[in-house]
Amino acid sequence: MITFPKTADAAARAAAGSPGSSFRAGGTDLQQRRQLLLSTGDLVGLRDTAGLDRFEVDDAGLHLGAAISLADVASDARVVDGFPGIAMAAAGLATPQICRRATLAGSLLQEVRCWYFRNPRLLCAKKGGPMCLARVGDHLFHSAIDLGPCAAPHPSTMAMALLAYDAQVELSDGSLLDIPGLLGDGSDPRQTHALRPDQLVIAVHVPLSEPGERAAYHRATARSRAEWPLVEVLARLWLDRKGQKIVDARVTMGAVANRPLALPAVEAALVDQEPTDDVLMAAAALAADGANPLPMTGYKVKLMTGLVGDVLLRARDGGLATPLGLPSPPGAPAVLEVKP
Numbered sequence: 001m002i003t004f005p006k007t008a009d010a011a012a013r014a015a016a017g018s019p020g021s022s023f024r025a026g027g028t029d030l031q032q033r034r035q036l037l038l039s040t041g042d043l044v045g046l047r048d049t050a051g052l053d054r055f056e057v058d059d060a061g062l063h064l065g066a067a068i069s070l071a072d073v074a075s076d077a078r079v080v081d082g083f084p085g086i087a088m089a090a091a092g093l094a095t096p097q098i099c100r101r102a103t104l105a106g107s108l109l110q111e112v113r114c115w116y117f118r119n120p121r122l123l124c125a126k127k128g129g130p131m132c133l134a135r136v137g138d139h140l141f142h143s144a145i146d147l148g149p150c151a152a153p154h155p156s157t158m159a160m161a162l163l164a165y166d167a168q169v170e171l172s173d174g175s176l177l178d179i180p181g182l183l184g185d186g187s188d189p190r191q192t193h194a195l196r197p198d199q200l201v202i203a204v205h206v207p208l209s210e211p212g213e214r215a216a217y218h219r220a221t222a223r224s225r226a227e228w229p230l231v232e233v234l235a236r237l238w239l240d241r242k243g244q245k246i247v248d249a250r251v252t253m254g255a256v257a258n259r260p261l262a263l264p265a266v267e268a269a270l271v272d273q274e275p276t277d278d279v280l281m282a283a284a285a286l287a288a289d290g291a292n293p294l295p296m297t298g299y300k301v302k303l304m305t306g307l308v309g310d311v312l313l314r315a316r317d318g319g320l321a322t323p324l325g326l327p328s329p330p331g332a333p334a335v336l337e338v339k340p
Contacts, residue, residue: 117152
């Protein structure tokens with residue numbers, strides 16, 4: 001059965017009153033999970049739910065309704081100019097067809113793409129089984145920073161991007177969660193995020209950036225189209241007005257652990273330094289700190305440091321966001337094709 005509540009509160013109540021139900025907006029992930037019998041409950045359709053299409057920028061920052069498509073996030077000038085890393089990530093994470101359909105909240109809350117989890121005949125730890133089957137099977141595209149117990153990388157590019165922008169997620173009960181609070185710490189293999197089934201995301205709020213941000217996003221994939229990343233990185237840099245010193249930095253990385261990661265050691269190595277190639281590469285080398293790859297994912301360690309270095313160079317050499325009155329130049333391709 002599917003219902004179409006008119007308000008967010010009504011949608012949350014409908015989910016609470018129907019155990020096992022799922023919210024449906026774009027449905028790009030949910031539809032496949034239903035085909036695989038991984039989601040079999042009633043549907044709470046958000047087609048008619050008011051307030052999920054908010055899209056504005058004010059003195060507090062960027063406000064994105066949960067049901068806004070990734071294509072709109074990627075193409076809207078207010079995002080491209082003021083929050084360039086978010087726009088780049090949204091543009092680079094899927095095919096144009098998926099981006100036009102997939103929603104922001106759906107991207108944040110999608111399930112892992114592990115072939116053991118998605119096989120309806122197998123019972124892995126994420127489905128309540130005794131162990132993570134990938135650990136004793138094919139885990140070529142899985143974690144290189146093993147936070148356990150599920151070895152599948154977190155699937156959300158937008159979560160990785162919004163982590164770099166200190167975003168907060170607003171729920172229908174009025175609470176606000178940052179990205180780590182939304183996703184949890186990954187210690188429960190059954191949870192890809194920390195929300196209860198009746199908690200509905202209604203918006204994402206991103207604070208305004210300091211003037212002069214330079215940003216870049218890039219992902220390495222096994223093929224250039226319609227592929228999940230092996231590693232993905234977003235970097236934000238602020239240089240002084242002479243361009244001779246890095247004033248601040250934010251760097252996040254995805255597809256290497258069961259949660260997107262901030263890289264504070266890389267950031268600390270950049271601040272108050274000249275933005276030379278040597279400085280950027282030395283900072284990038286710290287991206288692999290804490291790496292404890294599985295037997296088949298050791299290749300990701302070199303890929304992590306190389307991709308962080310590449311993204312830092314792109315950010316340094318990229319355009320300034322429009323708070324300083326300068327246009328954003330055309331971005332380089334967001335995909336790097338590699339063979340693991």
